[in-house]
Amino acid sequence: xxxxxxxTETDRYxxxxxEPYRPRRPWKGKLRSENLLFHSLTVGGAQDALTEPLRAIxxxxxxxxxxxxxxxxxxxxxxxxxxxxxxxxxPEATLSSITKAMAPYFTxxxxxxxxxxxxxxxxxxxxxxxGGSVDTVNLYLTGEEAHAGRSYxxxxxxxxxxxxxxxxxxxxxxxxxxxxxxxSVFVDYKDPRTLSRVxxxxxxxxxxxxxxxxxxxDAIYFSGIDVDQLLFFFERFSYPDELVGFVREQKESxxxxxxxxxxxxxxxxxxxxxxxxxxxxGTL
Amino acid sequence: xxxxKGRFEPTRFEDLTVTVDFRCHxxxxxxxxxxxxxxxxxxxxxxxxxxxxxNAKNRRYRRVTFTGGEITLEEKLxxxxxxxxxxxxxxxxxxxTNGRLLADSAYAxxxxxxxxxxxxxxxHGHDAETQDYISQRSGSFDEAMAGMRxxxxxxxxxxxxxxxxxxxxxxxxxxxxxxxxxxxxxxEFWNYLPMxxxxxxxxxxxxxxxxxxxxxGALDGCAKHEIEVLVKYMPRCLLGDHGETLDNAQPDxxxxxxxxxxxxKFACLYEAKCEYAESCLGLTHAYxxxxxxxxxxxxxxxxxxxxxxxEDGLIFGSDQPGFGTVGTPSSDSSREGAHQxxxxxxxxxxEATGAVLTDLVLQRRSCTYRFEHxxxxxxxxxxxxxxxxxxxxxxxxxxVHYRNAEGDQELLRxxxxxxxxxxxxxxPGGMMLDLRKGPVGPDSVRRRPKxxxxxxxxx
Numbered sequence: 001x002x003x004x005x006x007x008t009e010t011d012r013y014x015x016x017x018x019e020p021y022r023p024r025r026p027w028k029g030k031l032r033s034e035n036l037l038f039h040s041l042t043v044g045g046a047q048d049a050l051t052e053p054l055r056a057i058x059x060x061x062x063x064x065x066x067x068x069x070x071x072x073x074x075x076x077x078x079x080x081x082x083x084x085x086x087x088x089x090x091p092e093a094t095l096s097s098i099t100k101a102m103a104p105y106f107t108x109x110x111x112x113x114x115x116x117x118x119x120x121x122x123x124x125x126x127x128x129x130x131g132g133s134v135d136t137v138n139l140y141l142t143g144e145e146a147h148a149g150r151s152y153x154x155x156x157x158x159x160x161x162x163x164x165x166x167x168x169x170x171x172x173x174x175x176x177x178x179x180x181x182x183x184s185v186f187v188d189y190k191d192p193r194t195l196s197r198v199x200x201x202x203x204x205x206x207x208x209x210x211x212x213x214x215x216x217x218d219a220i221y222f223s224g225i226d227v228d229q230l231l232f233f234f235e236r237f238s239y240p241d242e243l244v245g246f247v248r249e250q251k252e253s254x255x256x257x258x259x260x261x262x263x264x265x266x267x268x269x270x271x272x273x274x275x276x277x278x279x280x281x282g283t284l
Numbered sequence: 285x286x287x288x289k290g291r292f293e294p295t296r297f298e299d300l301t302v303t304v305d306f307r308c309h310x311x312x313x314x315x316x317x318x319x320x321x322x323x324x325x326x327x328x329x330x331x332x333x334x335x336x337x338x339n340a341k342n343r344r345y346r347r348v349t350f351t352g353g354e355i356t357l358e359e360k361l362x363x364x365x366x367x368x369x370x371x372x373x374x375x376x377x378x379x380x381t382n383g384r385l386l387a388d389s390a391y392a393x394x395x396x397x398x399x400x401x402x403x404x405x406x407x408h409g410h411d412a413e414t415q416d417y418i419s420q421r422s423g424s425f426d427e428a429m430a431g432m433r434x435x436x437x438x439x440x441x442x443x444x445x446x447x448x449x450x451x452x453x454x455x456x457x458x459x460x461x462x463x464x465x466x467x468x469x470x471x472e473f474w475n476y477l478p479m480x481x482x483x484x485x486x487x488x489x490x491x492x493x494x495x496x497x498x499x500x501g502a503l504d505g506c507a508k509h510e511i512e513v514l515v516k517y518m519p520r521c522l523l524g525d526h527g528e529t530l531d532n533a534q535p536d537x538x539x540x541x542x543x544x545x546x547x548x549k550f551a552c553l554y555e556a557k558c559e560y561a562e563s564c565l566g567l568t569h570a571y572x573x574x575x576x577x578x579x580x581x582x583x584x585x586x587x588x589x590x591x592x593x594x595e596d597g598l599i600f601g602s603d604q605p606g607f608g609t610v611g612t613p614s615s616d617s618s619r620e621g622a623h624q625x626x627x628x629x630x631x632x633x634x635e636a637t638g639a640v641l642t643d644l645v646l647q648r649r650s651c652t653y654r655f656e657h658x659x660x661x662x663x664x665x666x667x668x669x670x671x672x673x674x675x676x677x678x679x680x681x682x683x684v685h686y687r688n689a690e691g692d693q694e695l696l697r698x699x700x701x702x703x704x705x706x707x708x709x710x711x712p713g714g715m716m717l718d719l720r721k722g723p724v725g726p727d728s729v730r731r732r733p734k735x736x737x738x739x740x741x742x743x
Binding site: 022024025026171172174178191192193194195196197199201202204205 | 549551553554555556557567569572573574575576577578579580591593675676685687689
């Protein structure tokens with residue numbers, strides 16, 4: 001197991017875009033969101049492989065400044081780490097710097113030209129990466145509109161557009177949210193119930209929605225949800241019982257935090273909506 | 285960010301509702317406490333007494349409503365009514381009933397003689413076939429009609445309540461015509477809340493495209509007969525010319541707290557765009573899952589004021605005279621004392637920080653003070669002291685924290701610090717937020733009967 005990390009007075013609170021927020025409740029006696037990450041490693045069988053590199057990243061980039069994502073495809077958990085440096089003012093958050101910091105644990109093989117105007121970089125990690133390599137990284141660039149962006153996957157010698165995305169407040173910009181959601185080649189919205197399976201009412205009460213268009217699917221992200229909504233999300237998408245149980249047991253210890261969750265979706269072979277991957281986010 | 289659309293906190297301080305017990309001789313198909321029937325316990329008389337005694341002193345409520353289960357089955361009902369009447373704290377004493385036992389005119393008279401002034405009778409069909417099917421008890425329609433006639437003959441106030449479900453959506457206008465000759469003081473129409481069947485397993489949720497026109501027809505009928513109307517849990521934009529009949533405010537209900545665990549949540553796509561976002565709840569999540577968001581059907585009335593998201597629940601219904609940019613203050617000066625002891629806890633804080641205390645709202649589980657200073661605002665929240673609960677500080681009676689903090693950080697810090705200090709200094713201990721809080725834990729429910737195992741028979 002791992003030792004639970006308590007919230008401290010020096011903690012900073014960021015969403016998955018590394019935008020700061022004020023905690024929902026007083027933090028005293030509560031837990032840091034990184035506990036969700038380290039607990040998930042125990043559930044996903046990656047504790048031995050990934051605890052050290054994750055601690056190393058935390059030490060290298062600084063507490064609270066790395067965003068983690070926990071992905072669930074219905075069968076296995078895996079992880080993604082995100083590094084933000086939109087102003088190019090944090091040398092420790094560049095991918096080149098992270099690559100060096102991770103060298104004792106795994107090799108990040110794509111060589112990135114740091115002159116590329118990326119505002120964020122990320123890569124997936126799984127237990128099997130330990131001692132081996134990470135061969136794909138993702139670079140995120142500013143999009144054509146405000147609060148929008150594009151991501152590219154970069155492997156050795158190859159870069160591809162991976163997805164486009166846009167952030168919106170769900171209620172005040174509902175027309176834009178609906179318009180973007182419904183502009184899809186993967187889902188048709190003729191059946192009015194389809195929209196409610198994407199724009200999930202239990203998660204609609206959030207701070208920010210992100211609509212993303214990916215290569216073979218669409219995705220929606222709900223940002224700024226509370227721990228009750230996170231638990232709903234876990235149950236809705238059948239996360240492992242052990243993982244759900246931990247959050248349920250520690251619910252009060254996480255009530256000062258906001259969380260972010262994502263849902264990939266597309267029309268399945270039988271015409272029904274399918275969710276190939278979901279994810280939730282916090283900071284390390 | 286959960287808004288009131290996500291977490292509906294009933295609050296209206298004119299009415300206190302007491303659940304005496306959970307037994308019923310009907311079995312309505314839409315019952316929202318079907319699983320709680322014969323399981324939840326009623327409110328202990330001592331708890332009821334405490335709320336009544338408090339009301340006699342503070343005059344929070346004008347009315348007490350007794351409900352169940354079926355309240356008229358309760359022998360101890362007369363004790364409750366007598367205590368409420370003798371307290372002198374209530375202007376009206378109401379029964380929420382299926383009306384069946386009121387068919388016994390002597391019994392109906394005994395209730396009126398005991399002090400019951402209002403009868404809120406459930407009627408879900410226009411004829412015996414419909415009503416008896418819904419209640420799953422033959423004769424229930426005839427009994428309710430006879431009961432209502434007795435109420436009218438006794439000169440008491442009669443109101444009806446109809447729950448809107450698939451089983452009666454086509455006969456709503458006929459229900460109005462059935463009731464109209466009795467000249468009820470009011471007819472209420474409550475859209476079905478799927479509390480025990482969040483997937484609408486009972487098939488009772490009516491699609492708005494069908495329900496709304498039927499309801500508007502019934503409301504037209506009420507208008508024709510000059511019957512006052514109240515509608516709950518419907519989108520206001522679907523009520524046509526009857527939009528003002530929507531009233532989602534709730535009484536304070538003393539009930540097993542477990543009841544609220546299954547209270548439905550609501551949402552509307554157009555919340556931020558609609559003038560009535562603060563009073564209309566929109567659609568239940570269960571409805572949205574079943575029928576969709578009704579995005580073509582619902583219409584936002586253009587807002588005349590900026591919309592603002594409320595963290596963790598909308599504050600509305602403050603009845604404190606002198607407070608409130610939100611809610612309608614009571615005009616009854618006799619009730620001005622209702623919140624005085626609560627206001628005293630933060631007296632001087634606004635003046636010391638240059639802020640304004642714009643609202644004070646007592647709810648079942650909290651007391652909220654809203655301070656505003658220009659564009660900055662913060663709510664100071666008192667909840668019953670709980671060593672395990674969240675708290676900025678704990679005072680003898682409360683866990684104190686803040687929420688909805690927006691604006692100048694230093695200013696907010698001063699207000700919060702001032703309020704905390706003030707509450708700490710003035711809380712005498714023993715202040716009760718939850719006089720209406722119902723029982724919790726194992727004592728609040730009856731033991732479920734154990735399933736009988738098949739008896740083994742020997743050869």
